[in-house]
Each structure stands twice: as C-alpha cells, then as structure tokens.
Amino acid sequence: MTSLFEYAPAPESRSIVDIAPSYGLFIDGEFVDGTGEPFKTVNPATEEVLTEVSAASEADVDRAVRAARRAFEKTWGPMRPADRGKYLFRIARLLQERAREFAVLESLDNGKPIRESRDVDIPLAAAHFFYHAGWADKLEHAGLGPAPKPLGVAGQVIPWNFPLLMLAWKVAPALATGNTVVLKPAETTPLTALLFAEVCRQADLPPGVVNIVTGAGGTGRAVVEHDDVDKVAFTGSTEVGRSIARAVAGTRKKLTLELGGKAANIVFDDAPIDQAVEGIVQGIFFNQGHVCCAGSRLLVQESIHDEVIASLQRRIGTLRVGDPLDKNTDIGAINSAEQLARIRELSDIGEAEGAQRWQPACELPDRGYWFPPTVFTDVSPAHRIARDEVFGPVLSVLTFRTPDEAVAKANNSTYGLSAGIWSEKGSRILKIADQLRAGVVWANTFNKFDPTSPFGGYKQSGYGREGGRHGLAAYLKGADQ
Amino acid sequence: MIGNDRLAVRKTYKLYVNGAFPRSESGRTYEATDAKGHFLANVAQASRKDARDAVVAARGAFPKWSAATAYNRGQVLYRVAEVMEGRHLQFCEEVAHGEGLSASKARAAVDAAIDRWVWYAGWTDKLAAVLGSANPVAGPYFDFSLPEPTGVVAVLAPQQSSLLGLVSVLAPVLATGSTAVVVTSKDRPIPAVTLAEVLATSDVPGGVVNLLTGDAGELGPWLAEHADVDAIDLTGAPAGRAMELEREAAGTIKRVIRPPATEPDWTADPGLSRMTPFLETKTVWHPMGV
Numbered sequence: 001m002t003s004l005f006e007y008a009p010a011p012e013s014r015s016i017v018d019i020a021p022s023y024g025l026f027i028d029g030e031f032v033d034g035t036g037e038p039f040k041t042v043n044p045a046t047e048e049v050l051t052e053v054s055a056a057s058e059a060d061v062d063r064a065v066r067a068a069r070r071a072f073e074k075t076w077g078p079m080r081p082a083d084r085g086k087y088l089f090r091i092a093r094l095l096q097e098r099a100r101e102f103a104v105l106e107s108l109d110n111g112k113p114i115r116e117s118r119d120v121d122i123p124l125a126a127a128h129f130f131y132h133a134g135w136a137d138k139l140e141h142a143g144l145g146p147a148p149k150p151l152g153v154a155g156q157v158i159p160w161n162f163p164l165l166m167l168a169w170k171v172a173p174a175l176a177t178g179n180t181v182v183l184k185p186a187e188t189t190p191l192t193a194l195l196f197a198e199v200c201r202q203a204d205l206p207p208g209v210v211n212i213v214t215g216a217g218g219t220g221r222a223v224v225e226h227d228d229v230d231k232v233a234f235t236g237s238t239e240v241g242r243s244i245a246r247a248v249a250g251t252r253k254k255l256t257l258e259l260g261g262k263a264a265n266i267v268f269d270d271a272p273i274d275q276a277v278e279g280i281v282q283g284i285f286f287n288q289g290h291v292c293c294a295g296s297r298l299l300v301q302e303s304i305h306d307e308v309i310a311s312l313q314r315r316i317g318t319l320r321v322g323d324p325l326d327k328n329t330d331i332g333a334i335n336s337a338e339q340l341a342r343i344r345e346l347s348d349i350g351e352a353e354g355a356q357r358w359q360p361a362c363e364l365p366d367r368g369y370w371f372p373p374t375v376f377t378d379v380s381p382a383h384r385i386a387r388d389e390v391f392g393p394v395l396s397v398l399t400f401r402t403p404d405e406a407v408a409k410a411n412n413s414t415y416g417l418s419a420g421i422w423s424e425k426g427s428r429i430l431k432i433a434d435q436l437r438a439g440v441v442w443a444n445t446f447n448k449f450d451p452t453s454p455f456g457g458y459k460q461s462g463y464g465r466e467g468g469r470h471g472l473a474a475y476l477k478g479a480d481q
Numbered sequence: 482m483i484g485n486d487r488l489a490v491r492k493t494y495k496l497y498v499n500g501a502f503p504r505s506e507s508g509r510t511y512e513a514t515d516a517k518g519h520f521l522a523n524v525a526q527a528s529r530k531d532a533r534d535a536v537v538a539a540r541g542a543f544p545k546w547s548a549a550t551a552y553n554r555g556q557v558l559y560r561v562a563e564v565m566e567g568r569h570l571q572f573c574e575e576v577a578h579g580e581g582l583s584a585s586k587a588r589a590a591v592d593a594a595i596d597r598w599v600w601y602a603g604w605t606d607k608l609a610a611v612l613g614s615a616n617p618v619a620g621p622y623f624d625f626s627l628p629e630p631t632g633v634v635a636v637l638a639p640q641q642s643s644l645l646g647l648v649s650v651l652a653p654v655l656a657t658g659s660t661a662v663v664v665t666s667k668d669r670p671i672p673a674v675t676l677a678e679v680l681a682t683s684d685v686p687g688g689v690v691n692l693l694t695g696d697a698g699e700l701g702p703w704l705a706e707h708a709d710v711d712a713i714d715l716t717g718a719p720a721g722r723a724m725e726l727e728r729e730a731a732g733t734i735k736r737v738i739r740p741p742a743t744e745p746d747w748t749a750d751p752g753l754s755r756m757t758p759f760l761e762t763k764t765v766w767h768p769m770g771v
Contacts, residue, residue, distance in 0.1 A: 127619065143611065238734065241734060242731050242732060242734065243731075245727075245730075245731030245734065246728045246731040246732075249724050249725075249727035249728040249730075249731060250723060250724025250725075250727055250728070257734065259734065414733075429767065433763075433765045436763075438763070439761065439762065439763060439764065440763070440764045440765075440766070441763065441764070441765045441766070442765075442766045443765060443766060443767040444767060444768055445622065445766055445767070445768050448618070448620070448622065448766050450616065450618035450619055450620070450624070452616040452617050452618055452619075452624075453616040453618050453624050453626070453764055453766070454614075454616070454626050454762050454764050455764065456762065458631075458761050458763075459711070459734070460733060460734040461734075462734060463734065463736055465762050468614060468616055468626065468764075469614055470614070470626065470762050473757075478754070
C-alpha cells in the first residue's frame with residue numbers, strides 16, 4: 001500500500017538516559033552485586049546489549065526478604081500512616097519529574113513506541129503512586145474492616161510488557177497499606193525498576209521498604225517460595241500462575257494473580273464503524289499486542305464483516321512499524337527473540353489450521369525483533385489462534401449473527417480478563433456487559449486504565465484486583481475485597 | 482421415636498442432585514451413627530461420578546440463578562429459613578443425636594442456623610452497594626465496578642458442626658449468586674439430608690444446591706481438579722489433606738478458601754468473609770460525550 005503521508009524521522013533523544021555498564025541488586029537501600037550469574041539486557045529494536053545486570057541467587061533473595069522484614073518491623077510498619085503517604089506522594093512527583101528519562105529507558109529496554117511509554121506507561125505509573133499515597137492514612141474508611149492491618153512482606157513478580165507500570169501497580173498499593181516489598185522485574189526489562197530504585201533513594205525512602213532483585217525464573221521462584229514472605233502478587237502467564245498457586249498452597253501466604261487473556265472485542269452492526277476500527281486497532285496493536293487484556297478475538301456481526309475488515313485493513317496500512325524512539329511510530333519491536341518465535345509459531349499454526357493471514361506491506365528493520373500487524377480471517381472458535389494467548393500483534397476475526405451467539409462465543413474461553421463491546425444501543429451494551437464473564441469490559445472504547453479502576457480477571461485469568469478500593473484488599477489482613 | 486406402638490416408617494437417606502434425590506450411582510451406602518456409635522441410618526455414599534453429575538447440575542443452574550434479581554434471591558433464601566422453622570424439632574433431634582449435644586445446645590445450633598439464612602437473605606441486595614463502586618477515572622468515561630458471582634463453588638462442609646456449620650458455608654454461596662456442590666460432614670450427615678428436603682421445597686431451583694453425603698477425602702480431589710468448578714471451600718477438608726487439595730485447585734486457578742486450623746465458632750458473626758471469596762469484580766467503562 002502506498003503511504004498517504006511521508007514522515008521524516010522524529011527520534012526522541014536517548015541522551016537523557018545514562019545507562020551504566022552494569023547494575024546490581026537493590027537491597028536494604030543499597031545497590032549490591034548479586035551472587036547469581038549476571039545477564040545481559042538488550043534493546044529489542046536493535047539487539048544491542050544495553051547493560052549487564054546482576055542476578056539474585058536464593059541467598060540474595062533471602063537478604064532482600066530479611067531487609068524487607070526489618071523495615072516492616074522497625075520503620076515502615078510503625079510509621080505514621082500520613083508519613084507513609086507522603087513518601088508515596090514524593091515518589092509520584094519524582095516519577096513525573098523524571099518522566100522523560102523513564103520513558104526513553106522503557107522504550108529502549110522494552111521496544112515499545114516512545115509515544116506509548118511517554119503518554120501511557122510513565123504517567124499512569126506516577127498516577128498509581130499519587131492515588132495510593134492518598135489511601136495510606138484513610139484505610140479505616142475503605143470498607144475493609146475497622147482497623148485494617150498490613151500483611152508484612154510482599155513478594156512481587158512482574159512481567160516485561162509494562163515494566164514500570166506493573167511495578168507501580170504492585171508497589172504502590174503494597175506500600176500504601178503498610179507492607180514492604182521484594183520485587184522481581186522481568187528478566188528482559190529490568191532497567192526502569194533499577195531506575196525506580198534510584199527514585200526511592202532520592203525520596204529518602206527508608207532502606208528495606210522496597211527491594212529489587214533482578215533475575216530470571218529461578219529468582220522469581222525464590223521470592224515466591226521464601227518462608228518469610230506473607231503475600232505473593234504475580235502478573236504474567238497463566239502457566240506460571242498455576243505453578244505459583246501450587247507453590248503457595250498450604251502456606252499462610254495471600255496470593256493474587258493477574259494472568260493471561262483472550263479478550264473478545266464484539267462489534268455489533270449498529271456500531272460506529274470508524275470508531276470501532278480505531279478501537280480494534282487500539283485493542284490489539286497497542287504495545288505490539290503484548291497486553292494481557294488485548295482485544296485479540298474480534299467478534300464482528302456477520303452483516304458488517306466485509307465492511308469492517310476492509311476498513312480495518314485500510315487503517316492498519318497506515319500504521320508505522322519501526323524505531324520505538326521515533327515519535328511517529330505506532331508499533332515498536334517485539335520484546336524478545338523468544339516471544340517473536342512464539343508469535344511466529346502460533347501464526348503459522350493459524351495458517352495451517354485454515355485461517356487466512358493478512359499483513360500490510362511494511363518494511364521491517366533488518367536488526368531487532370519485529371512482527372508486522374497481522375489479521376486472521378476465517379477463524380473458527382476451535383483454532384489455536386482463537387484459544388491461545390498469542391501476546392503479539394495478531395488479531396483473529398470470528399463472526400456472529402445474534403447477541404446470544406456473540407456472548408456464547410466471547411465466553412467460550414478459559415480466560416476472562418477483559419472484553420469489548422461496540423454498539424450505539426445503550427440497553428444492548430448494558431445487557432451484553434452483564435453477560436460477559438470478564439473482569440473489565442470496555443464499551444465503545446478499549447485498553448483504558450486508571451488507578452481508581454479495579455483491574456483483574458475471571459476464570460483462569462486470575463484472581464484479586466489491582467487498582468481502586470478493591471485493590472487494597474490484596475494487601476490487608478482478613479480483607480478479601 | 483414415635484411413642485405409641487405404631488411401627489415407624491423409616492426414611493431412605495439419599496443424595497440431593499439437580500433437585501432430585503438419587504441414590505449413589507455406585508450403589509454404596511455407609512452407616513451413620515449417633516455420637517455414641519449407635520446406628521442411625523444407612524446413608525448414600527457419593528462417588529466420583531455423583532460429584533461430576535452434581536457439577537453438571539450446578540453449572541446448568543448457574544445462568545438462571547446468577548441472573549435472578551437480588552430481591553428474588555433474597556426471598557428464596559428467606560423461604561429456606563421459613564421452611565426450616567417448620568422442621569425445627571426434627572433438626573433439633575438430629576443435631577442432638579449426631580453431635581451428641583444437649584437438647585438446649587442443639588436447639589441453639591438450629592436457631593442459629595435458621596437465623597443465618599435470614600441474615601444472608603438480607604445481604605443479596607446490599608452486596609452491590611457495599612462492594613461496588615463508581616470509579617473517578619481521569620478522563621471522559623463513566624466507569625463502575627460491580628460484584629458478580631464466580632460460578633460453581635465446591636464446598637467441603639465442616640465435619641463437626643453438621644447443620645449450623647453447613648448452613649454457614651452454604652448460604653453465602655447462594656446469597657452471592659453462585660451454585661454449590663457440597664460434600665457434607667461424613668460422620669454427621671443426617672441434618673444435611675433433611676436440609677436437602679427443605680431446599681427442595683423452598684423455591685431453590687433444582688441444581689442450585691447439590692448435597693453429597695460421603696467422604697470429603699474421597700470426593701475432594703475430584704472437585705478440586707474439576708475444570709468446571711470455579712472455587713472451592715476447603716473448610717471441611719480432612720486433616721492434613723488441605724495442601725494437596727489446594728495444589729489440585731491451582732491447576733485451574735480456582736478461588737480457594739483455606740481451612741482454619743480448627744473448626745471455627747460458627748455462632749460468631751461471619752461478616753463478609755465467606756462471600757467475598759466467591760465474588761468477582763467486573764469493571765465497565767463507557768465514554769461520556771454528546
């Protein structure tokens with residue numbers, strides 16, 4: 001497809017970030033070397049090695065947990081709640097002050113477009129701290145018991161798709177409720193968490209309140225299985241979620257899981273097509289589709305199928321895939337070679353099972369991990385691409401004739417994280433929203449997030465909520481909601 | 482039990498599945514005795530197949546029960562209390578025998594059990610107001626969160642408190658709009674069978690509650706791993722088996738209530754603690770504009 005507009009490159013300068021040649025762990029307020037095998041983190045857009053990062057061994061994790069326990073008992077736990085809140089306000093402000101630096105670093109380490117890290121990830125991360133800061137001295141008003149008490153030490157394991165934002169979703173409510181934290185960032189995206197450690201120092205956060213242990217699965221396991229951890233919070237794949245639920249079985253540990261999804265995005269024949277197409281694009285191509293709540297199953301009413309697909313293809317043809325630091329880029333790099341391999345594998349299976357693959361003509365950079373925006377039509381509900389989470393820029397299109405069929409197909413999934421509805425009819429939206437078995441329903445919008453708004457799944461998309469009043473319960477004794 | 486010389490007509494104690502009273506498909510029964518070991522009845526011993534049938538029934542009943550208005554569910558739960566009241570003497574006798582309680586203690590337990598239904602009946606149409614929210618998001622959207630039932634809940638009922646304990650774990654499942662598959666106290670199953678007869682005559686739709694007399698140790702693993710069960714309450718799990726059951730439940734990311742170290746005091750105010758684990762929170766966004 002010929003491009004309507006020619007764009008000159010508009011790269012964001014990376015000079016604002018200063019990446020050290022190597023990084024340690026952040027334990028008890030200090031950067032220390034880990035005793036595990038160090039690993040490299042790369043820029044997925046270029047395969048350039050950004051830096052080398054310490055891996056935390058079991059012994060390192062133990063040190064971090066002990067530091068967190070000490071801080072819980074000596075400083076953070078006994079502190080006046082209003083002062084805990086003030087620290088969180090400080091952190092929120094520091095994130096805002098250093099937002100550009102965080103955004104560039106996030107795009108470098110993750111591969112996401114600067115437009116998204118700058119306009120979504122980092123502002124929302126700051127907003128999460130600002131929101132939760134205010135809760136710190138108001139917990140007795142949260143409807144979670146007359147004198148809610150923190151659990152103690154929270155072990156948190158987060159994914160690579162929204163590194164700093166997922167950190168904020170985990171750390172902010174934990175600290176606001178009086179817990180201390182040992183957090184393991186994803187192996188492929190540790191850098192903004194380590195920069196966050198620096199923010200904690202600038203905020204004069206007492207040592208041990210936040211500890212960051214980088215590493216791979218083994219480090220995460222050590223965090224989850226540590227005897228002195230009172231709370232485990234995990235965001236990631238359903239497969240790992242299962243193993244974590246098994247690992248904490250029979251312990252006192254409180255667990256919340258935010259796992260995979262295969263969201264249905266339902267477009268009715270009365271929907272405003274142009275807006276719906278924008279929503280479909282936003283639903284599946286936001287963050288390269290590395291979104292657990294991505295609208296990866298498009299359910300379109302049969303009568304408008306051809307019109308929607310034609311319009312969708314036209315729109316996808318204008319998306320710009322490439323340099324994440326270019327301010328005009330819509331779709332950045334796939335986060336890792338492993339993830340790219342999985343996306344390719346599932347897409348090939350989609351074709352082999354009989355679905356029709358469509359991709360726009362787009363030039364991909366020679367180096368780095370790239371996958372073009374992809375639409376599969378003629379998808380049946382039994383196809384792997386209609387059932388498995390691809391976690392990439394791959395949309396599967398199915399059709400329906402009646403609202404009942406739309407609901408049945410939407411709910412035909414082991415997941416239940418999110419869903420979308422496009423219709424101009426209010427009563428229909430409310431009815432369908434009621435019938436969908438999903439934790440977040442976006443009607444005439446998609447992929448919107450806010451710290452005041454509880455987020456989390458039904459079924460095998462996990463349990464517990466993050467955000468809002470509901471999210472506090474995950475970090476308080478006795479409070480289940 | 483009848484004071485004249487008329488020979489009593491004894492009851493056959495069966496399961497309660499999908500609104501009917503079948504025997505176990507396995508043909509098995511076991512002896513229920515009173516607290517002193519005297520024979521009370523041969524009770525159906527539910528099998529794995531019975532448990533699976535019960536899950537099918539509970540799943541089938543879920544769409545309608547969960548979609549019933551909160552007011553309607555509240556009235557149904559209140560109706561259970563009304564019908565139980567009519568069987569008060571029978572329950573007192575059965576609890577006294579099964580649990581070895583004095584008449585006054587048995588009576589207190591039955592009173593509390595009936596009152597617990599009333600308490601939960603009053604909750605059905607308050608949960609959304611107490612647990613829901615309008616969320617002030619930073620943008621032109623109306624955004625609200627509501628509690629919704631999780632689906633099919635497997636309940637391993639307490640082993641000691643055969644009626645009050647049973648009602649205390651069952652009523653919250655129904656109040657929140659989920660449906661239940663309950664394994665009753667193994668050694669004290671008689672009040673549960675009578676409760677099934679109450680439920681069958683209280684406007685509780687068939688399949689919403691399924692009561693299996695039998696061994697939680699035998700049936701628990703099947704329910705914990707069953708892919709069409711959304712949550713499991715391990716309160717009555719046999720000693721030392723809870724960890725294994727929780728691990729089984731992890732395979733399908735079930736919501737789990739862990740068992741307390743010892744059976745709780747069922748007369749205490751339960752608060753929301755037995756309802757929130759079986760509630761999901763759904764958040765809905767819609768743009769605002771003209």
